[in-house]
Amino acid sequence: MVNDQWVTARDGRSVWKKVDWVTIFIYLLLIVFGWLTVCGASYSFENTDFFDFSTRAGKQFVWICCSFGIAFILMMLDDDLYDMFAYLVYAALIVLLIVTLVIAPETKGSRSWLNFGSVSLQPAEFAKFATALALSKFMSEYGFTIKSWKNAAVIAALILVPMVIIVLQQETGSALVYASFMLVLYRIGMTGAILFSGLAATIYFVVGIRFNEEIIEGTTSTLGTFTVMLLIQLFACALLVVYLEKWKLAFRLAAGSALLIVSAYIFSKHVMPFDIVYVEWGILVATVLYLLFLYLRDRKYTYLLIAVFALLSVSFLYASSYLFNHFKPYQQARIQVALGVKEDLSGVGYNVNQSKIAIGSGGVYGKGFLNGTQTKLKYVPEQDTDFIFCTIGEEQGFVGAVSILTLFLILILRLIALAERQSTSFGLIYGYCVLSILLFHLFVNIGMVLGITPVIGIPLPFFSYGGSSLWGFTILLFIFLRIDASRKN
Numbered sequence: 001m002v003n004d005q006w007v008t009a010r011d012g013r014s015v016w017k018k019v020d021w022v023t024i025f026i027y028l029l030l031i032v033f034g035w036l037t038v039c040g041a042s043y044s045f046e047n048t049d050f051f052d053f054s055t056r057a058g059k060q061f062v063w064i065c066c067s068f069g070i071a072f073i074l075m076m077l078d079d080d081l082y083d084m085f086a087y088l089v090y091a092a093l094i095v096l097l098i099v100t101l102v103i104a105p106e107t108k109g110s111r112s113w114l115n116f117g118s119v120s121l122q123p124a125e126f127a128k129f130a131t132a133l134a135l136s137k138f139m140s141e142y143g144f145t146i147k148s149w150k151n152a153a154v155i156a157a158l159i160l161v162p163m164v165i166i167v168l169q170q171e172t173g174s175a176l177v178y179a180s181f182m183l184v185l186y187r188i189g190m191t192g193a194i195l196f197s198g199l200a201a202t203i204y205f206v207v208g209i210r211f212n213e214e215i216i217e218g219t220t221s222t223l224g225t226f227t228v229m230l231l232i233q234l235f236a237c238a239l240l241v242v243y244l245e246k247w248k249l250a251f252r253l254a255a256g257s258a259l260l261i262v263s264a265y266i267f268s269k270h271v272m273p274f275d276i277v278y279v280e281w282g283i284l285v286a287t288v289l290y291l292l293f294l295y296l297r298d299r300k301y302t303y304l305l306i307a308v309f310a311l312l313s314v315s316f317l318y319a320s321s322y323l324f325n326h327f328k329p330y331q332q333a334r335i336q337v338a339l340g341v342k343e344d345l346s347g348v349g350y351n352v353n354q355s356k357i358a359i360g361s362g363g364v365y366g367k368g369f370l371n372g373t374q375t376k377l378k379y380v381p382e383q384d385t386d387f388i389f390c391t392i393g394e395e396q397g398f399v400g401a402v403s404i405l406t407l408f409l410i411l412i413l414r415l416i417a418l419a420e421r422q423s424t425s426f427g428l429i430y431g432y433c434v435l436s437i438l439l440f441h442l443f444v445n446i447g448m449v450l451g452i453t454p455v456i457g458i459p460l461p462f463f464s465y466g467g468s469s470l471w472g473f474t475i476l477l478f479i480f481l482r483i484d485a486s487r488k489n
Helices: 021-042 056-076 080-084 086-103 123-139 149-168 172-187 192-210 223-244 247-270 277-298 301-325 329-338 350-361 389-420 425-450 467-485
Strands: 114-116 119-121
Touching: 021 056, 021 389, 021 467, 056 467, 080 086, 080 123, 080 467, 086 123, 086 149, 119 467, 123 149, 123 172, 123 425, 123 467, 149 172, 172 192, 172 425, 192 223, 192 301, 223 247, 223 277, 223 301, 247 277, 277 301, 301 329, 350 389, 350 425, 389 425, 389 467, 425 467
Parallel strands: none
Antiparallel strands: 114 119
């Protein structure tokens, strides 16, 4: 018999009276549209029965029914259990990830799937909600402050441990999802400087790789390295303005740097070609030394932090270049294709190119359910998993694709509203964890299909075929809905 406490909210009302039915309705719509899309993407003229359990559509229907059962169980449990057993759940998933790494057979180059007869599960999909619970538990403890180095170290460990194990499983895409927790940390008080540093690192990597093979006319400098070094100098000047309001100092540094770089370029082009990045190195060293002098003179740590930022930026530039050169050839090719460095329509760029063709062929209103030629003739690999959005674009057209994206947008806005109305820090933080993971999956998956982001193989929430992904997102969402249903306000 179910304990009455388990089915009541904190104010004594039934959980089902306080649950956010709007979010559940959106969830159901996404599940239904997702299943229909799987039906369209995996449709075979030899077997037209969508409920045949030997087909992808039939199997997905089973996963959906099971997810409804999981959602019901999660709603019936006492919300205190999620707080109470957060660390235990996290530890159990870490152990499962390690076991998977050891015993899982190699599947498509990775060791991340556990086989149970005809059923396969990917623990990495469930580690996301476990990490979200552990982070929420730790950051909601009394006296927590993110400005403490000890707390920051624990948070980093909670995020990096599953991330590293998943990388070792050769599932880099799933591991990158953990970077989305940066949004959560920013929401609870992490300085914007760290978020800016992450954005700057992304810019350095993209620009450095994108223009690494282009040589500046009249010099021996690569455009990528030159531009990143220039950005580092400009960012350092901008930080002086934002955090110290040193407008004159920033202007003098920027003007002096520009004068030296232009002079070096003129000399290289008209006198003797050389690598003007060396000049940028000299400027940067001089800037860092001057900032250290100002720190010792004025005792303002901001000068020291800006100097450290500049040094770490240069270190990241060369470290990322070194790591990129040691990526596997297909990984390098995927990134280069995504960044427009080269085209490989018959190789690693084939998926993206065929996906674009499928979406473009759908036009405004699409070709209709089961009428997509690209998907029916199986031109798009992984068209019912990672590239399922192209099926939406081809069959439902621009209108259908925008409608699905609008539905996701409504869900995102709803999650923000639910997170902000939480009466506990645990609920607030967990809500933003759900939001962050969902946003990352949406942006990267749709970006892959459109050729905006590299192909790293992560599913589209509630749409991509597979029980692990669907169950993982269902658990992630309904734990939050159960917590929200027990809020005090």
